[in-house]
Amino acid sequence: MAEQMKQTAASSLAERYFAAKHHLFDTLYQSMNEKQREAVYTVNGPLLVLAGAGTGKTTVLVNRIAHIIRYGNAYYDDTVPNGLTEANVSALEQSASVMSGEELGQLCESFSSNPCPPWAILTITFTNKAANEMKERLSKVIGEKSADIWAGTFHSICVRILRKYGERIGYRSGFTIYDTDDVKKVILECMKQLNIDDKQLQPRTVMNTISRAKDKLQTPEDFMNEVGSDLRLSQIASIYELYQKQLFDANALDFDDIIMQTVALLKAEEEVRSYYQNRFKYVCVDEYQDTNHAQFMLTGLLSGKYRNLMVVGDDDQSIYKFRGATIENILHFDDTYSDAHIIRLEQNYRSTTNILNAANSVIRNNFGRRGKELWSNAGEGEKITIRKLDNQNEEARYIINKIMDQVIREKRKYSDFAVLYRVNAQSSYLENIFAKSGIPYRLLGGTRFYERKEVKDIIAYLCVINNPSDNLRLKRIINEPKRKIGETTLTALENIAAYEDVTILDAMRNAENYPTLAKSITKLHDFAYMIDALTEISKTEKLSVLFQRVLELTGYMKMLEAAGITEIDRVQNVKELVSNAVAYEEANEDATLSGFLEEVALVSDIDNYDENADAVVLMTIHSAKGLEFPVVFLPGMEEGLFPSIQSAMNPEELEEERRLAYVAITRAKTRLYALHTRERLIYGKTNFNQKSRFLEEIPEEYTNIEIPKSIRQQAAEAEAAANGGTVTAPGDRKKKVTMSKEFFRESDLSAGVGRTQSYDRFTAGDVVSHFTFGRGVILSVREMGADILYEIAFDTVGTKKLMATYAKLRKFDE
DNA sequence: ATGGGGCTGCTTTTT
């Protein structure tokens, strides 16, 4: 009897101890909601976090990692300390309300259970930007220790593994990474060799098919066995085989190889596998909805020993199916990991309820979801503006007017605004009009920096220096600048190289031994020796010195400079490349050529997007994933464009488009404009598109459909206000428009920004000052309709062409 | 070997 009493007392003491412990942790993380905390505490075993847009998943990831390092499995640990007394427990119970955050943190350390060193944690993200953000936030929370955490993209982590152990599956160090451009060239070459007509079988299709095969970890043999008697597929299979051989011979990997070969390495080499499996006690994967099968296998392998695998994703934001992402990874995570814990984050901290309700109503039309409804207590907010414009230029002007209006009236920053569109092709007209407006903007996407010819050329030189087998890159630069080494000589070189089983560069060094090269011996020797000399320099000198020498010795800079003004942009780009190399050198103590080339191969434009720059940002919806903006414009919400014409037939693709629409809507915090036009010029054709079905899916209660005033109405107003000035709408028809006394107004068809009643006229040579660009000198003046196009050399931003009505120039006075 | 001119064909999203 007495024994029993004692036990009850002990267990209730233990219960109180656990309750107090939990309460202390809950207080420590009181800025988070219950679900978020649950995710932080759940450190052991497979964990799936379904995190809707804006639900604070990065916060969860960062805090969970910090928690693992400091406290381990403290929260769910069920051991009761020895000699627990009533006094201990009451002390704990009272601590939460009296302690500071720091003291609480200290106290909680006493509950630690298997805390984990930072080097045993791996976090995988999708973009470098996300990886950097993760590292930054981690270093804020846990300080220096964060440097030891492995945080990177799938590709950067795999490259790191391959650099270390790739030799075990036949890759030499210093391997090259081929981008889509390179891949296409190799594919075309393979097709030519195999006598497959590139008109009957599109290289694009071949590339995609091979890429999908690699996502599924299919080797050329696997693929060959699977295709059966299908002619097209067996053609692709033979291309795949040859392609893979060519890449391997060039010591090169494409993007898909980086993942696939790492998986192959981990599967084949027990020693390597157990090295990483022992090392990584905790593995976290962000954006899990965008992973493919190979990446699924990879995370499974890396976390294989401890099985502490956390994946975070949102099935509703899966928008990369087209490049092999399988939403099944997230939909079936709990099939594979039957003991998986699942947590849903549904409280949104980003947007107003009107925006969220609109997003929810759109995504609800998709089947095959895990089901999730975002909510927020940010208040109802403004309704979504839906507006029809006449054409894409009016649409762009509408956007500019709204931005200028809100910058002036609401004191918003330019960086509060984002213009998000479906296809990059939309960027050109937007950019044109933005450029004229004088509004600072940044355009992401389009031709990327590292895809520019001159940049790729210089990189190609460095690749050849780094990897002499890289024949593709060698061919790119062998005659750039012109060295009079043409098609004939090159073919001869390739034949010799293949026959002798040496590199093209070797064949060049030994040119004198081959009659077919007789005419070019000196030219070939010169080139090979130049590469040799640069290779020597690369071994002893710093990266920045190597860069200078490459520009000099190859004659590349001279070639650009000789071309004069027409190539001035290219000179700039090359210089920017050099400064990137210098920056890389400064940021990395052990800066190597391989390392730099690797970074170059794996960065994207979005990684360089600087959130601090005060500029409107223009980009595709895909690039905007993970970002948020107070005000978002969605131009081109039209059938045929969004959803795109090619998805209309296919229900699955249509669902992906709808998810993309969901991503687009949920980028906005407080204000959203969805725009569509009567006619649209795109890809050189004018289309008359219906309003997008996604807009029809938003209930009226959340939207405000703006009706433009009719032209007649405007004319009447103009009559009434006799003090108005005459302006001409860009493009055409003179009409009278009232100019308001206000700084500017939005008038529906004319749409101009800052059309003051009159503006000064300048002539070439005048010194002017601009709202954002500052001081500049007028270079040229051109009448354009009723407007004037000024070319102005600004002190800070270089030469720009601005329309007088938008630029709002003032005479410069000291 | 090179450079220009004209033509075709392709345009969804990108680590």
Place this chain on the structure above:
DNA sequence: GCAGCCCCAT
């Protein structure tokens, strides 16, 4: 609309 390709003339 435009990039990249091919063919032809130098």
